[in-house]
Amino acid sequence: MDRFVWTSGLLELGETLVVQQRGVRLQDGEEKVKFDTGVLLLSTHRLIWRDQKNHECCIAVPLSQIVFIEEQGAGIGKSAKIVVHLHPASSNKEPGPFQSSKYSYIKLSFKEHGQIEFYRRLSEEITQRRWESMPTGQTIQVKDSRAGRVRAVGIVGIERKLEEKRKETDKNISEAFEDLSKLMEKAKEMVELSKSIANKIKEKQGDITEDETIRFKSYLLSMGIANPVTRETYGSGTHYHMQLAKQLAGMLQTPLEERGGIMSLTEVYCLVNRARGLELLSPEDLVNACKMLESLKLPLRLRIFDSGVMVIELQSHNEEEMVASALETVSEKGSLTADEFAKLVGMSVLLAKERLLLAEKMGHLCRDDSVEGLRFYPNLFLTQS
């Protein structure tokens, strides 16, 4: 920390602001110092730190003093840091907060994030060494012959530079936006074309081949256009979904067996995508694939309960039979809520509730619905008539 000098924080002529970040703490090597919460500014020439509470307190170190920098990842209760290794301070250095230090490096602690961007920019500046080609001096007024205006420095100078930077960012954004608009025009043409084809298909119910329909659906899938043709054999399914269905059948066999033969579609979504890591399935991809399971004669099927809850079951799984054992369990305990039943049997509460509701629908259980929750009892009306 003895490489820092006191500064006004004003940028000098020829010095440009590159990036700034709030919430940064300085550390002298491994030791904390009083520079706890500040704004860290990176310019083409210096690293400047200004206290957020007391703007008068402002220190800086020239970038030329930096030997190299490292990233230090965040930990539990610790912010991410950048470690900056420095050359020894020169003897004619201006006054700073510390006369000496036992460390040759400092740490920048990013309490409010921003370290990724800052590290990148700092690396760039150290590599480019722009300070060598842009010598700075005292605050001098220079006439900018093009604009015919006086290039002021100080606060106005900083503001101007920020404005330029903003304009450049805006330019990047507006270029991206322009390109996006052009792209969307082309996408719109695709949508129009697909509508016209869809109309043709509607008109000719039966004259268009299955093959052509499948081709069309896969084009829609690629573009993300909703399928307007309602007459379907496989829903919005395409060859892709058929493949997916087969993959799922293979992938889910074991997990299903481990979970008593039944899983909610939400669970399947998480399981499958966590396993894939990349090229994830969209929720719609999953649903469309599952809709094809039965017709493809795969050993799993999609089932939709009255409540709208969707599950995947093994073909060998018979929920109605499970109801019989559920009834036994409930009878043993006298009565059970979905939570209690779930804990006993080792199921998710969602599926436990569906099973109890099904049992009720089949007449085996009765409900007691109160503010204390939904509780199920064996249906004595049925058994003890």
Add this chain to the structure above:
Amino acid sequence: MHRRGVGAGAIARKKLAEAKYKERGTVLAEDQLAQMSKQLDMFKTNLEEFASKHKQEIRKNPEFRVQFQDMCATIGVDPLASGKGFWSEMLGVGDFYYELGVQIIEVCLALKHRNGGLITLEELHQQVLKGRGKFAQDVSQDDLLRAIKKLKVLGNGFGIIPVGGTYLIQSVPAELNMDHTVVLQLAEKNGYVTVGEIKSSLKWETERAKQVLEHLLKEGMAWLDTQAAGEPQYWLPALFTELYSQEVTPEEAREALP
């Protein structure tokens, strides 16, 4: 003299003409399919070019993502419909939102025992960010909402309820009708609501107010405080996050999935 357009011959000719039109119709559709295929290839190239220049922008800039999504919606395209779609494959938007979906599901599941399956968008945002870690890509509330809209199709009861200036996210298949929603909105101001408040603000009878509150109690979305001064207060745990010091770690979230 021949009378045109009548007689068996005319009918036969008409049928032939119709058949010819139909045939042409088939040919036209085939032509259009071929045309679409070609245009699709061209579009793919355009998209690839766009991606090479601006993929980072979409990744890093939440506002640009919003623009992108809005423009897609305007022209009738859903870039998130399928992981196999061009948008997803080339811009990487798919993986971003589908993974976010998984993270949202896990957070909601982990906190369900506390809040009955209702959570504010703010709290969900905070918890998801925590789970993603400090070096992960930034995620905005708009991103969360879009991911949630996609999750609905899984039949899990995900819903978005506007309250105050923000949203409550429902993650359980509990039936919440207009009455329930309106009471939730009323409760958002103070974190709780009473029968009296409902009656005076919404001009309902006691019975209607009680029914709604009891339903929320049953679903575990509201807790009853009978020791409050004045009338009993119905609190929504979804709305008082500051009172909890306990945080959900990513491990807890993952374990919450059976």
